[in-house]
Amino acid sequence: MPGSSTRSKARKRALDILFEAELRGLDPLSTLEERTAAADPPVRAYTTELVRGVEAHSAEIDARISECLAPGWTLPRIPRVDRNVLRIAVFEIDFGEVPDAVAVTEAVQLVSELSTDESPAFVNGLLRAITAGDVPRTTL
Numbered sequence: 150m151p152g153s154s155t156r157s158k159a160r161k162r163a164l165d166i167l168f169e170a171e172l173r174g175l176d177p178l179s180t181l182e183e184r185t186a187a188a189d190p191p192v193r194a195y196t197t198e199l200v201r202g203v204e205a206h207s208a209e210i211d212a213r214i215s216e217c218l219a220p221g222w223t224l225p226r227i228p229r230v231d232r233n234v235l236r237i238a239v240f241e242i243d244f245g246e247v248p249d250a251v252a253v254t255e256a257v258q259l260v261s262e263l264s265t266d267e268s269p270a271f272v273n274g275l276l277r278a279i280t281a282g283d284v285p286r287t288t289l
Contacts, residue, residue, distance in 0.1 A: 156247075159195035160237055160255055164263075166192075166200050167233040177204045202240045210239045217278045230264040231272055238276055249280040 162184075170180040181200045185192045203210060214235050215224050224232060238256035241247050253276045260268035 155193065156195055157255060157258070159193040160199065160259060162190075162192060162196040163199035163203070163237055164230070164233050164259060166196070167203060167236065168229060171229060171233065199237055199240065202244055203236045206240060206244055207236070209243070210236050213239050213243065213279055214275065217275050228264055228268065231260055231268050234259045234264075234272060235275060238272075239279060242276070242280060253277065253280060 166180050166184055167177055169175075170177040173180070177200055181192070181197060185197070211224055214227075214232075218224070218227075227235070234256045238252045241252035241255075242249050245252070253273065256276060257269045257273045260272045
């Protein structure tokens with residue numbers, strides 16, 4: 150990701166960890182600990198914040214995503230990369246300090262690089278519905 154920001158790299162690493170944990174059927178926090186201990190490459194503080202935040206708020210985050218899906222769609226039907234990118238973005242939107250537009254743009258960029266041709270439009274549309282207030286925001 151040439152020229153990408155430190156936070157963009159941290160999001161990509163958080164995605165890698167969440168994806169790996171889901172693929173292997175492991176706890177994301179255990180996977181985070183393994184990657185942090187291995188330190189190859191080192192795990193950034195923002196990566197840790199994202200993984201811990203997504204895990205801590207997983208029920209609320211998954212509910213927000215599910216509420217925006219078209220009839221007949223379920224969270225498990227979403228490709229694994231897209232699902233975990235959406236989780237990171239919804240965490241940033243609902244619980245983080247980055248502007249909503251940044252969270253959406255970063256999520257679309259990640260799926261543009263790592264997922265299907267249809268993924269950017271799907272992720273953008275879903276996150277736009279969430280940020281537009283079409284779905285109630287969760288509260289802490």
